[in-house]
Amino acid sequence: MTVEVKSLTFSYGQGNVLEDVSFTARPGRLLALLGPNGVGKSTLFRCILGLADHYSGDIFVEGENIRSLTSRALAQRIAYVPQYHYPSFNFSVYDMVLMGTVAWTGGFSAPKRRHLDLVDQALQKLDIDHLRHRGYTHISGGERQLVLIARALVQEAKTLVMDEPTANLDYGNQLKMMAQVKELTREGYTVIVSTHNPDHALWFADDILALSAGKVLAFGPPAQVLTSQLISALYGAEVHIASVNQGKTCICVPELDKNIQEGEEKYEQM
Amino acid sequence: MANKTVQIQPGRYRMIIIGLLIALAGLFVLSFLLGRYPIPPRELCGILLGKIFPIEPFWTERMEIILFNVRLPRIVLAACVGCSLAAAGAAYQGVFQNPMAAPDILGATNGAAFGAALAILWGMSKRSITWMGFVFSLITVALVLFVSYKAKGKRILSLVLAGIMIGSLFSAGVSFIKLVADPSDQLPAITYWLMGSLAGVKLNDILFAVIPMAIGLIPLYFLRHQLNVLTLGDDEAKTMGVNVKWVRGAVIVASTLVTAASVAVSGVIGWVGLVVPHLARRLVGNNYRYLMPASMLSGAVFLLLVDNVSRNLLAAEIPIGILTAFVGAPFFIYLITREGERY
Numbered sequence: 001m002t003v004e005v006k007s008l009t010f011s012y013g014q015g016n017v018l019e020d021v022s023f024t025a026r027p028g029r030l031l032a033l034l035g036p037n038g039v040g041k042s043t044l045f046r047c048i049l050g051l052a053d054h055y056s057g058d059i060f061v062e063g064e065n066i067r068s069l070t071s072r073a074l075a076q077r078i079a080y081v082p083q084y085h086y087p088s089f090n091f092s093v094y095d096m097v098l099m100g101t102v103a104w105t106g107g108f109s110a111p112k113r114r115h116l117d118l119v120d121q122a123l124q125k126l127d128i129d130h131l132r133h134r135g136y137t138h139i140s141g142g143e144r145q146l147v148l149i150a151r152a153l154v155q156e157a158k159t160l161v162m163d164e165p166t167a168n169l170d171y172g173n174q175l176k177m178m179a180q181v182k183e184l185t186r187e188g189y190t191v192i193v194s195t196h197n198p199d200h201a202l203w204f205a206d207d208i209l210a211l212s213a214g215k216v217l218a219f220g221p222p223a224q225v226l227t228s229q230l231i232s233a234l235y236g237a238e239v240h241i242a243s244v245n246q247g248k249t250c251i252c253v254p255e256l257d258k259n260i261q262e263g264e265e266k267y268e269q270m
Numbered sequence: 271m272a273n274k275t276v277q278i279q280p281g282r283y284r285m286i287i288i289g290l291l292i293a294l295a296g297l298f299v300l301s302f303l304l305g306r307y308p309i310p311p312r313e314l315c316g317i318l319l320g321k322i323f324p325i326e327p328f329w330t331e332r333m334e335i336i337l338f339n340v341r342l343p344r345i346v347l348a349a350c351v352g353c354s355l356a357a358a359g360a361a362y363q364g365v366f367q368n369p370m371a372a373p374d375i376l377g378a379t380n381g382a383a384f385g386a387a388l389a390i391l392w393g394m395s396k397r398s399i400t401w402m403g404f405v406f407s408l409i410t411v412a413l414v415l416f417v418s419y420k421a422k423g424k425r426i427l428s429l430v431l432a433g434i435m436i437g438s439l440f441s442a443g444v445s446f447i448k449l450v451a452d453p454s455d456q457l458p459a460i461t462y463w464l465m466g467s468l469a470g471v472k473l474n475d476i477l478f479a480v481i482p483m484a485i486g487l488i489p490l491y492f493l494r495h496q497l498n499v500l501t502l503g504d505d506e507a508k509t510m511g512v513n514v515k516w517v518r519g520a521v522i523v524a525s526t527l528v529t530a531a532s533v534a535v536s537g538v539i540g541w542v543g544l545v546v547p548h549l550a551r552r553l554v555g556n557n558y559r560y561l562m563p564a565s566m567l568s569g570a571v572f573l574l575l576v577d578n579v580s581r582n583l584l585a586a587e588i589p590i591g592i593l594t595a596f597v598g599a600p601f602f603i604y605l606i607t608r609e610g611e612r613y
């Protein structure tokens with residue numbers, strides 16, 4: 001499903017957290033959201049997910065304004081994958097994933113056969129079927145993140161919004177996670193992922209949305225917009241974008257001398 | 271423990287539910303037999319069957335009166351109150367995402383105590399004391415909801431804080447009433463009511479309590495799938511399509527109704543709403559699909575059991591609220607220290 005954000009402006013009272021943000025996320029394309037801490041990424045997500053509604057501008061999902069959708073209808077279109085967490089009660093992995101069907105079962109009814117099948121498929125697809133009877137709080141962070149993705153798949157929404165799915169994962173799991181996310185994109189999901197790692201954006205994203213102080217700094221394919229200038233503007237870090245592996249892969253290489261020097265200068269000024 | 275499975279198999283769940291039903295039925299019959307005035311099994315069957323078939327009475331009339339007017343209301347109410355308090359406790363634990371939540375978290379118990387104490391102070395009838403307890407319990411929770419609605423900030427936190435504040439206001443009110451109450455008869459009556467007891471409940475108390483209990487327990491049973499999602503937090507539940515405001519509102523209203531009805535007829539019976547859901551969590555896990563029915567049945571079994579002890583252990587009746595605390599607190603300590611926990 002195409003998600004279209006049009007001149008979105010949001011404020012918590014003083015100053016705009018988001019200012020005139022416009023972009024489009026399309027099916028089959030992975031949109032990576034880049035930006036330093038506190039730049040409004042979470043607020044943008046909250047607006048798209050219908051958790052914050054006193055914004056100006058419009059958000060459309062497949063042509064429908066999300067203001068006109070109930071939380072249930074919105075959940076059938078957009079699924080949220082939060083960072084893995086520690087819930088108050090330890091549910092089994094199976095039960096956790098099954099909860100994703102509540103947007104369809106609704107009201108007072110129990111999940112039907114069809115929903116249970118969906119859970120089985122999702123568990124197999126993400127290769128966590130062997131964990132189904134384990135407690136959600138007893139498994140590793142990477143496994144937990146996969147459980148939350150499985151839950152979003154069961155929700156049968158064609159748009160996935162993921163909040164830093166690689167946060168707190170080790171190097172190997174980060175790559176596996178991003179590959180998994182990319183795989184879902186290939187299947188036709190519209191995926192919006194926030195990340196703190198520009199390399200992930202370079203390697204996996206089809207589009208990049210760079211936010212700085214609530215404004216869109218750049219939007220477009222990584223090859224075009226993800227430059228050393230952009231990284232510098234976003235994070236104040238000097239990097240060099242190198243091409244390795246016979247030009248097949250680009251990678252951010254920090255210019256350590258410069259960064260360290262700058263850091264020292266700042267330190268001296270203090 | 272990392273490899274421990276926390277998923278309950280449907281077969282095991284069915285066994286547990288059947289086991290609880292058998293325990294409840296067994297206790298139900300046993301409770302008729304036990305008591306100061308013994309009714310032998312043969313007479314019990316005779317009296318019960320005599321209601322349906324024309325049997326020449328071979329029992330005393332006194333037996334029949336005791337059975338229907340004293341023991342039956344008490345047994346039925348013990349089971350209903352236990353079921354209600356456990357269901358409300360389990361529901362509140364989910365809604366507030368807090369395993370330590372209990373039915374009195376929104377001040378329902380304090381409000382009922384104030385209403386009942388006021389009724390005793392004004393020398394009202396037993397009937398009116400029950401009504402005052404019920405109405406004040408509802409008023410208290412309505413006040414709490416109103417205050418938390420006005421409060422800024424996180425909804426759950428403001429609900430809990432408002433519950434504590436309004437609850438302690440009413441409990442100060444109870445203290446004041448005790449201060450001005452006549453120490454020769456009113457004060458003991460209030461104190462006794464606060465201890466919680468099912469002694470002296472009548473047939474019409476069943477009618478009084480069962481209707482609000484049914485109105486509350488039915489939605490609690492059917493909303494249990496949504497309740498699961500609510501335990502993950504408001505935002506997450508909302509992105510999963512749950513109408514958080516509506517579901518939480520419905521669960522709070524339903525839980526308040528059953529708690530108010532329970533407290534109004536039985537006085538303050540603590541611990542049931544906290545301990546029984548935890549016992550049920552051990553039995554069937556945290557999924558409310560299984561937890562809610564298991565809590566309801568365990569609550570009924572538990573309170574019926576404790577009530578039997580309360581009326582049969584000593585020559586004088588021990589108020590059941592004291593016993594649930596005596597049983598509940600150590601039992602809870604056992605639950606949280608035991609190995610192989612299901613949490």
